[in-house]
Amino acid sequence: MRARLISALGLAALLYGGGASAQQITIGVTMGTTGPGASLGINYKNAFQLMPNAVGGVPVKYIILEDGSDPTAAAKNARQLVVEDHVDALMGAVSVPSTTQVALIANETKTPLIALSPVALPPQDLGWVFIVPQPVPLMMGAVVDDMKTRSIKTVGYIGFSDSWGDLVLKALKQNADPAGITIVDEERYARADTGVTGQIVKILVANPDAVVVGGSGTGGALPQIALRERGFKGPIYHNHGTVNREFIKVGGAPAEGAIAPTGPLIVAEELPDSHPVKAVAVDFDRRYEALFGAGSRNAFAGYSYDGFLLLQAAIPSALAKGKPGTPEFRAALRDALESGRSVIGTHGVYTQTATDHLGLDGRAVVLAVVDHGNWRLLKK
């Protein structure tokens, strides 16, 4: 309905204004705030309320469509945004499968895509796709580094029985093998399970020094609680998908001491002043929490916002080369995005080049620990 109205307005502008004076940048977003990705999607979408309505003096319009966390619907939305709304850039989506579908359409229609979750495409196929979130191996690398300082030799793994569980396990192995850390047991569970007793018993039998949990959000609490209740004393590591306040609320006392890698914005105030991201992250947290309540900061809203910052940095030079709504502008926007300039976001410093569409480094990871009911920076 809304999309149709907007495209009708666009048509009217084309007819009457001839497009001459009506310069406007359109950003199309597909997001799943319902369905299985809802808990992340709502946060992703919230951040759009913080984004300004103009960049470089040119008004920016955001068209946000709902895809119900369904990859097919995300693809349909993306095509509609490109074909009917002539968007200058796409943003989305809530999960790896959805974002991958959108990425295929972005490449096909030559529209820059700011991917808000990882994409299951090899680096050479990321032509028009720029990825915001930290790659999982970067995050798990920080976890393995911490294991090394604690002389941990054996690790048990329990993760979701889905692609997220696979991704985290793969990234863990990739980092653990060179460090001489062995994964002694691999277990799986589902978000909706009523218990993980069987898996936890098996892990305890294998007797690892530490356990890594490949869940996300409050889903990470189930193994955490079960491990502590069954008397596991070693450190329990999570991943960046688990870092939110709901995890602590659900986990209660057994969640104390849980360690997870995350973007700097979660613990922005505690960062040393020399950290390059601190100023941007503190500012974002303050504005986000003013709108959505104290403690509402989360990584996903940060990804949306960083995606906007990337576009904001690229738009001025693209405007010099073409008019928004034209293929020339989109091509110029892509060139500007991969021009290798450093953009400071809430999660890290992005330096995206023609060969590297991720562009994050170790500055994009900190380890956080649950301390007295809050995520705090883990002191080395």
Added chain:
Amino acid sequence: MNLDIALWLSQDAITNGAVYALLAIALVLVYTVTRIIFVPQGEFISFAALSLASLQAGEVPGTVYLLIVGGVLVVVTDSLSLPRVVALQRLPGCLIRHMTLPLAAGGIAWCSAARPGNLWLQIVTTLVIVTPLGPIVYRLAFQPVANASVLVLLIVAVAVHYVLTGMGLVFFGGEGLRSQPYSSLSFKLGVLNVTAQSLLIVFASITLMAALWFVFERTLYGKALHATAINRVGAQLIGVSPSLSGRLSFTLAAFIAAVSGLLIAPITTVYYDTGFLISLKGFVGATVGGMVSYPMAAVGSLMVGFLEAGSSFWWSAFKDSIVFTLIVPVLLWRSFAAPHSKRDEGQ
């Protein structure tokens, strides 16, 4: 695998199996009386668990508003089905009948949210909110199509499931909640660490089954339900109203689902869509009894519990696949063992 582990897994299996058994029995109850596969049962579980958790957080759960709006819709549908003069005459009675409970539940919820420490009040409040949703759902979604084929009823049930899941997301958000434990007591039994929580689940489950048996065998309403289950047309001929038995079976099923939700709320993280998977496991248990036999449904559910505990130890990556694959041999066995009768096709 040694004896200790076997005991631990068995304890887990019995605890989960007891919950599945309750749900399986509710599914059988609804199916035999109304021919409806009660797909939205899972939402009642989630609603109960999440309402309890919201009350403990000092908030009035959104399900209260759903209940009140549902009550209003029932009054409107009832009135519209009558000629205007009659409807106006009966309106006060209709309002009292359908709005008293929702409004009272709202009042209790408001009191309960203001006293986050009172556990008993919270439990009662949750039951008072969730149970009346059962008959409301029956009145609004199923009663108008009560005589349709089993397939149509199943499609309506799936639709209701999606509507209620969406509402759960609106009321409670996408992240999961966990309520406070009823009791942190536990004691050693050999190598086992038996928690009061798991004993409570088994105890509640057995008590409810006994109570259901009593209702069916010893009360007039229970016998009416039983009669409808055996022969719908016959029951109608001796004066059992089909809409009454429908509402009654949905009330009981919603109550059972609410109790199950209350039982699992402190032992796991419940999401707005968690209930569906749990009730699906109850459904697997119920198919073992061919959707008609209560004792077999309970046995089947225990079997699901053991299968789940075992597979989560040995092949956790395939746990759900293993549990749901159980349905294939069971269906094969049932279709070979039992001759196909006309009644199964739903008159």
